[in-house]
Amino acid sequence: MTKICLINPPTTPYFSKDIYFPMGLISLGTSLEEEGIESEIIDFDLDLKKDPSLSNWETFKRHALQRLDHTECDVFGISSICSNFPFALLLANEIKMKWPNSKVILGGPQPSSVPEETLRVCPWVDIIVIGEGENTLVELMKGDWDVTSLLNTSGIAFRNGKEIHKTSPRKLIDNLDHLPFPRFERIQIQDYLAIAPLIPLIEAGRGCPFLCSFCSTSLMWERQFRMKSPGRILEEMRRLQRDLGLNSFSLTHDNFTTSHRYVAEFSEHFEKNNSEKFSWSVSARPDTLNIERIHALYRGGCRGFFFGIDSGSAKTQADIQKHLNISHFKTILTESVSLGIESITSFIVGLPTETEEDLDQTIHAALESKLMGAVDTPLHRLSPLSGTSIEKEYRSELIWDKTPSDVSLSPFDDEEIDELIKSQPILFSSFYSVPTPNLNLNMPAFSVFYYEIINKMPSVLKALLNQTQLSPCDLFKRWDEWRSNYYQTRTIDNSLILNLLGEFIGSLSSPATVGIKKCSEEVLNVATV
Numbered sequence: 310m311t312k313i314c315l316i317n318p319p320t321t322p323y324f325s326k327d328i329y330f331p332m333g334l335i336s337l338g339t340s341l342e343e344e345g346i347e348s349e350i351i352d353f354d355l356d357l358k359k360d361p362s363l364s365n366w367e368t369f370k371r372h373a374l375q376r377l378d379h380t381e382c383d384v385f386g387i388s389s390i391c392s393n394f395p396f397a398l399l400l401a402n403e404i405k406m407k408w409p410n411s412k413v414i415l416g417g418p419q420p421s422s423v424p425e426e427t428l429r430v431c432p433w434v435d436i437i438v439i440g441e442g443e444n445t446l447v448e449l450m451k452g453d454w455d456v457t458s459l460l461n462t463s464g465i466a467f468r469n470g471k472e473i474h475k476t477s478p479r480k481l482i483d484n485l486d487h488l489p490f491p492r493f494e495r496i497q498i499q500d501y502l503a504i505a506p507l508i509p510l511i512e513a514g515r516g517c518p519f520l521c522s523f524c525s526t527s528l529m530w531e532r533q534f535r536m537k538s539p540g541r542i543l544e545e546m547r548r549l550q551r552d553l554g555l556n557s558f559s560l561t562h563d564n565f566t567t568s569h570r571y572v573a574e575f576s577e578h579f580e581k582n583n584s585e586k587f588s589w590s591v592s593a594r595p596d597t598l599n600i601e602r603i604h605a606l607y608r609g610g611c612r613g614f615f616f617g618i619d620s621g622s623a624k625t626q627a628d629i630q631k632h633l634n635i636s637h638f639k640t641i642l643t644e645s646v647s648l649g650i651e652s653i654t655s656f657i658v659g660l661p662t663e664t665e666e667d668l669d670q671t672i673h674a675a676l677e678s679k680l681m682g683a684v685d686t687p688l689h690r691l692s693p694l695s696g697t698s699i700e701k702e703y704r705s706e707l708i709w710d711k712t713p714s715d716v717s718l719s720p721f722d723d724e725e726i727d728e729l730i731k732s733q734p735i736l737f738s739s740f741y742s743v744p745t746p747n748l749n750l751n752m753p754a755f756s757v758f759y760y761e762i763i764n765k766m767p768s769v770l771k772a773l774l775n776q777t778q779l780s781p782c783d784l785f786k787r788w789d790e791w792r793s794n795y796y797q798t799r800t801i802d803n804s805l806i807l808n809l810l811g812e813f814i815g816s817l818s819s820p821a822t823v824g825i826k827k828c829s830e831e832v833l834n835v836a837t838v
Contacts, residue, residue: 312384313414320393323364326505328355328501328504330501333416333417343489374403383408383412390418402431413433438464481515493549517534518567519532534567557587560590575606580608583610607650614653618654618674619633620657642681653685656689658752707743717739762806
């Protein structure tokens, strides 16, 4: 039977402390193995972390083809998210040129959002698996690849000569407990743990019923909220403890706490049966939690929350169809922190309808959450993800400026890649930005400026805003003007922001800022010791 090579393209810069863990490929490979289909997983993001010289695109291509040659596969399945899609397509082209008789299959969230557009632009791609891939890929690998067989395979798009076909959607897996237990022995798991000890090794469920205008989750999982049973998740933890000695876990699900009934069932099961005292973290919307649920989750072992708050402005919350109540969020954060549940509070800036007043409210909410005890407060620039409401609305107005959101930071600095991204904004929209007509701000610098200061000098920022009576946007404008006059070549360098903050505060020439300047320098000295 045909052997398939499952590929994770380069995804994160070599210097990043993160790594993109190929959980999807492990699930696919395990499902194939259950059906007697041979596969091999190659993770080029891990290769890049282990050998930074591969961050040169030409060097990487030679390395990639050598590794793939050793697999002796004639089918190549490349899984892709928005940030690695350009490299997935270029790598697919290299594969097809070297092995013209091979089959090249794409899958994952990004190709699923633009299947027909991808096939039109990339004649070297044969098939795209749309959405949930386990059953679809098994069926493809068991089939004979002729047109009739492909037309009868639901959940794919493919090319037949000059014609592009998209088949009917595949029914999602109703019971995720029916998925086989992931076989992590198929990869070099210790290499991942050495880079990121809390990589998400447990997929708790799939699908979010909400429809935020900037989020692409609903496209992949069709808004169908599904969870593995508490017993299945506990068993996965026990296997990982047995095999890897792990006791703390990150559970992957976009909104673990969607169902109140499931939260109660899960909490009760873990409170009664978690004899190993496993701890775990989840993503949650504050409006799906109350004090009682937080305490129940804590008793079951929850020690971490990720909250996507996104905006501190009620108007912007409505614009992005999120509708969070910021006052309720603060209540939930306060209770979580009081229990010792480490909480991350994430925000987005650069949304298309934002005004400076909206942005000021977001910065104040982010700063307050950090002062309330959030362990980290990411501040992301908006990335217009393919197929989302925001991307569709602004598709004809996307802006390329080679400063993408941190959602799509490239591992490579290469003209070939830049030209590909510039030529296909619909395929690579996450590398673009949308117009912000109400904001006359350097948004790339804005997000980095406030991320650094909120997370490393929150008390300094609070004092500075109070003493100067400047709004966050006005304070940044003063910084950006000062920086451009004296440090033109280092616009958004993270260390520059912190190291020169005291000097900037001194430039404000206010008696009230003298003590703040001294405080900022003392904080920086402590942080760098």
